[in-house]
Amino acid sequence: MIPNTIHTWQMTEPGKLRRTEIPVPELKPGEALVEVRGCGVCHTDLSYFYMGVPTIQKPPLTLGHEIAGVVVAGGSRLLGREVIVPAVLPCGTCEICRMGRGNRCLNQKMPGNSMGIYGGFASHIPVPARDLCVVHERRGVPLEHLSVVADAVTTPYQAAKRANLQPGDLVIVIGAAGGVGSFMTQTAKGMGAKAVIGIDINEEKLEFMKGYGADFTIDPKGKSAKDVKELFKGFCKEQGLPANYGWKIFEVTGSKAGQELALSLLSFVGTLVIVGYGTDETSYMLSKLMAFDAEIIGTWGCPPSAYPRVLDMCVDGRIVLEPFVETRPMSRIEQVFEEAHHGQLRKRVVLIPDF
Template identity: 30%
Template sequence: MSHEVRAVVAMKKDAPVEVTTILVPDPGPGEVLVSVQSCGVCRTDLRYREGAVGGGDGFPYLLGHEAAGTVESVGEGVTGLVPGDSVVLAWRAPCGRCRSCRRGRPWYCFDSRGAQRSMTLLDGTPLTAALGIGGFAELTLVAAGQAVKVDPAARPEAAGLIGCGVMTGYGAAVHTAGVRGGDTVAVIGCGGVGGAAIAGASLAGARRIIAVDTDDTRLDGALRFGATHTVNSLGTDPVLAVRELTGGCGADAVIDAVGRPETYRQGFAMRDLAGVLVLAGVPDPGATVTLPLLEVFSRGGSLTSSWYGDALPSRDFPVLVDLYLRGKFDLGALVSETLSLHEVEDALARMRAGDGGDAPRSVVTP
């Protein structure tokens, strides 16, 4: 049996997205059908619309991947989930069998699970679900491992953000950078990912957290998440500012939540000796960066990337929801507005124009 539901689909490259009726099948073995309650509008959705993800070969795309909802039904062999459970959807579901999982690094799983049955247009055309989720829909089909059970007391509009931007930023600070008590941290870009990185660094006990952005509104938001200092890089050299705020030394950890060559070079120069630079923002295809190799060698430390915050969703999502419910992590502050499915194109257009970026988040409630 298939279900006819409304959904937001990108039919072709750079064309406005459409709200159309799609077919969502009942779950097969190892799958879960989820009634979507909320889904954040992330910059990655815009990249799908522009054809910048997957080489543009997957059209039509069913957009949306930062979602929370309730389990509608489960397929054969699914354990630990029953209809009515509150879940946050993850775009990484470790297989447990690949060489990375076997080596104890499931966050780098090389065979992440996804639904095996396709959601389609009414004419049977298969849809590519964004990051294996497709959350801009009234119902979506995912692998059971993608549906992480969380406390139902969490507001879906806030909890859903954990599924992408919040996990990416928080994990970049806590898991990838390994921020510890007393550390100095600089975060470049204070959108959804950067704000979560600041919150993660604060929760980890960082002594000084320097937020760098070109927008005073986002910098004000950074203070709410735990930043101790802010730098508007439009009128100030951010590298000099960070060094002045750290006694000339630089930061123990720098998180680039923007992912542009110029911000990466700034982050490299902001590090203290033996400091870590974490790339958490997704670069544009074809972006390159040149660094002085002698400084790469002589400054020590590490240059690394954080893919989804080195997340293990089954471990991390419930923890983040608990922090939210205990008032330790104000996820609600990231939600600026709730939209209908018909307003997704407007939100993507604003994002493309640079009006407000991706934080605070617009959240779709199908």
């Protein structure tokens, strides 16, 4: 049903949220109106709200870029369909898009950040219909849980693609139990990695990951890089795996400690993918890359074209969402932000509109 008005939670300025109503915009050609069924709370939202990271569109604006919902107007072939709204919407026409690297298109739109598109902490959102990922089948997985596919699950998938992850590969995930890292761990295993080593300082969550893709875990808290390496080598020896070549490392924490550990584990014909974001600088003898014939790769978002494959993995059970996601009413957004900011959330929270 087309609403009379759109309800949203707007960030009026960093640190302040206000419940408000906005008129339903006239849909432009190619746009669809999605009724939001769930919108995930991401660390990026918190960085805009608490840490002064500027949004491209100045406040007031509605945050939220992990959105699942139902098309209620426009995009005629999609009317009534359940969809996931990609977190990064490439322009589709620029040179970068034509190179097939649209996830880093410079004209891309991100709901809840970019000009001309607001976010998912709202009852409805108008979006370009072209890039919507249609949920054809979800085998009992709640639609609202699938909102985390936008960003939290697709970002790891794209990271794995950037590393050319193949069945039989050897993988280390640093930050393996975190909001994105837990999905990195599951994705690597789901794509056929022979061994996945999960590294994280949250011991309890890390232990849990043994049921979700991690074959071996290391808590680096209070340990030197050398200690961690010894544990890593011990596992390799026990499993008959090489300890000094071929590992693909995904650094998801963005922390200096995580990045330094990743660099210390990088070895011959290895790959390091930088998935996490942080502002600390780390030094490294780059010539080691030459000697190792190794590479370090950055990764950003995920092209909408890859979403259906990630969705398939979430529906067929290669990636399990349920233990990692919890839903809360959107009216509790302020409390959820506070809890997330203070690291009190155990799971990724999806807010359900209850205006």
